[in-house]
Amino acid sequence: MKNTKYISWPVLGLMAFVNVIGFDDIIYNFKNQGLGVITTWVILFALYVIPYGLMVGQLGSTFSNAGGGLSSWVRATSGDVLGYFTAWTYWAASIPYVVDTANTVVVAFGWLINGDNSMEQHMSNAMFAFLTFLVFIIFIVLQNRIKNSLQFLNALGGGAMFIMTILFVVLTVVNLMHGESIASAPLHVSSFTPKINLHFFSTLGLLIYATSGSELVAPYVTRMRHPKRDFPKAIMMLTIMAGFLTIFGSFSLGVFFNDHHLPVDLKMNGSYYAFDYVGRHIGLGHSMMFLFSIAQLLYMFALLALLLDAMTRMLILDTGKRFMPKQLLKLNKNGRPINGYILTSGLSAGILLMGVFLPDMNEIFNWLLNLNGIVSPYVTCWIFFAFMQMRKNSHKFQSDYVFIKNDRAAYLVALWCFIVTFAAATFGVFPQDVPPTSFTYWQELIMNIVTPLILLALGLIMPAIAHRQQAKGK
Template identity: 60%
Template sequence: MEELEPNKKYISWPVLALMDFVTVIGFDDLAYNFQSQGMGVITSWVIMLFLYVIPYSLMVGQLGSTFNKEGGGLTSWIRGTNGEFLGYFTAWTYWAASIPYVVDTANSLVVGLGWTFNGNASLQNHMSNGWFAFWTLVVFVVFIFTQSRFKHSLEVLSTIGGVAIFGLTVLFVFMTFAGLAMGGHIATQPFTIHTIIPKFNLHYLTTLGLLIYAMNGAELIAPFVTKMRHPNKEFPKAMIMLAAMTAFLTIFGSFSLGVFFNAYHLPKDLKMNGAYYAFQALGNQYHLGNTLLYIYALAEVFYLAALLAVLLDAMTRMLISDTGNRYMPQVLKKTNSVGLPVNGYLLTCGLSAFIMSLGIFLPSMNDIFNWLLNLNGIISPGVTCWVFFAFIKIRQDSEKYPSDYVFIKNDKTALTVGWWCLIVTAVATIFGIGPQDVVFASSTWWYELIINFVSIIVLVGLGLILPYVTRREERSTNGSAFTRLQWTGILAAIFLTIVGDLYLGGSHLTYNIHGIVALSVVGILLVILFGWKEHNLKVD
């Protein structure tokens, strides 16, 4: 019999399910995947829920229970099964995956402000790519300062905003069905059983990553598994409740979108503006004008602003505190007089600016938004692979890794399910690299393919370079990995590339490609000219 601590506060399984539910699915996730697959996404949601999301969540439960003394985080799972370096690299990739997400959040905030002030999608018609990038960077700077002063308030506000967005999503579904009951019509015609069956082709494979991106994040609730009275009985109940609620929202939410949008002829900017279009259409159906639109836009801006500030702080602090002292340079851990990791913030902003600068070469603001979103559909599932990798490791030697909660007692069966989820996620990651929302083999398609690889190489590759920088610091005569002259060359190269990209943004694509190649060459030459030699290192 399990022993219970009399003074310990336990969490009930319905509360755990609700906590996870609010963080898993939002209205934007429905719109993103609706444009990718049309109403066929309904079948995809069902398949993903039962063959992927439920086992994924239950695996997370066992991992959280196994490593409960280390906080239950993804990094500790990998560190506990595969050693310190892989633990560091997992932490780095988890952090790197948040860069496109935080850029996408900033972009969404700019779009949301446009809807709040204009009441329509006219922002994309008047704002150039360069200005879109500029205002995104301004948003970064503003919220870097904001979070340092109102951190705890913003954590509460982001939670309230998330609940508000979720509530509006549920309201949208109920009001849509109420409208149909009162004689409303479905825009998607003809509507047959074939309408909700996706086309299983190459395009479908490229959209799987975005589905996983919409539904991952279950590892965030792992630490709470050990706070339940009876994890073996209650955690599966929480995950079943989560699956039921997610099924309701994704299936009926996607159908509701098909009521207002013809799934056979969707707007090209549905990923960027679909949620706003939907509430605008719902308001018109009920003769409320733009009232529902403005309510949603304000809630979205409110939520995104608070979320962005919290993300910028949390992701930077996680990077410098949970990646291992042996591999993280001291220069990134440096804090100012009030304890803020200033150089960590600079790295976050610099990489975010770099990712944004790649996107401004695309033809339009809508293309930038779609590309950044799809980039999340590559990198986020790639990081989720670590979860299944850790689960496989603990089930290969289950006696070494005991747990209060066990997902599938038979090790061979558990390993089969673990490998299934890992393979599906890896396939989705690989095929997600193929551009989605542009004409196949067009110049824009090839450019997006190139910058997808560039983004992955830079974000992941930098994590492999930092241990080298750390070793240079340790061997340095002055405590710095590089001399001031070398740092000047490196920073000048980065600055030149980003500013040059912003200047070129919006020009012809071919000219932009030539420009970025030229700027990159000049940047490399700057680094070489300013000196990469090891004259400030101790002689071994």
């Protein structure tokens, strides 16, 4: 194998960064908690994100020859059945993520074309859903026709988003040095203190969703030159970049937005508002907003590429014939499970159809986003489960990289992360962006419960179909 086919750890770090966090993640959680989210970010990184990344590092290093990532880790530590169930739930949780990403692409095009948020006022829910579906259908076709698109898109998209975030923070400092007032002033210690209530707990899942996902790049660890040594480096690179983005980015938002009076559509349009605001204040007009719109599109294209490729490969190629119907195992000439992409598209369309019945485009966007804050943390629990199983039987699993040499201590840290993640996912079921007494609140609450259950039920049907096919000798 030639050197050019290897993935270096900086490129893998950028691939993980693309999947884990972007400027929008800062906006989402700033809308939920205001400047208090800075304290939440610091605590979360210290007590959760860093150990989480290092656990993924050891799992990736220990099972460096396993191509399925998380599902391979669970299979190796707990057997084939749980391995399949992990792959399915991870894939199912990625469906709302894909839809949300495609949603964001449509919004980015709206800003790039119109230069404002006017698309929200003129577009119907049905048209928004149709354009969202069209985006990833077109992208699936293009991805299958363009070879080696994944590494290029992730390096370009991840790099562009990180540069834009640094630029936003730098321009914020420049504005402050030139006497710009702070919109959230006056600032006191209480300004950075999260308000602990039901709303706070219901938003923790979205925070964990924003910082999880590094394990999605694990299937590519086998394409590194020195996976046991370099995979942990990529994870540490990701942690540093994400920490800078969240902490300094959140403070910068507090400079331009009054966290006591935030726009209703901040989650959907906040990133564009922010860059448009800072651009006009430094005399560049709307150019910063248009530049961010382009960076956002590159970032989202990279995210779609990684999601559609990695999540489908993890499910279809790593579960084997025992659990998957033969139709889903079919590969096209480029080695991609094309029928898996079709299944992904169909389920995505179903979720989009559910969202059409919400009041407006902004509420569809918020619901899909918050749905990710439920299903994604539940699936993240598998990581800590696999790590605990590995450390319980550490004599069976050898690795050049070890997170905490003492098995008992490592197990307890993983147990802590598991409990926090499970609790955050459960509280996330409560809708965050609508009044608790409204009809929409109860509508979203029911959808938040029913949608994961439907995706879970489908995971039980697939092995039954596969077993029936095998019994008939097909």
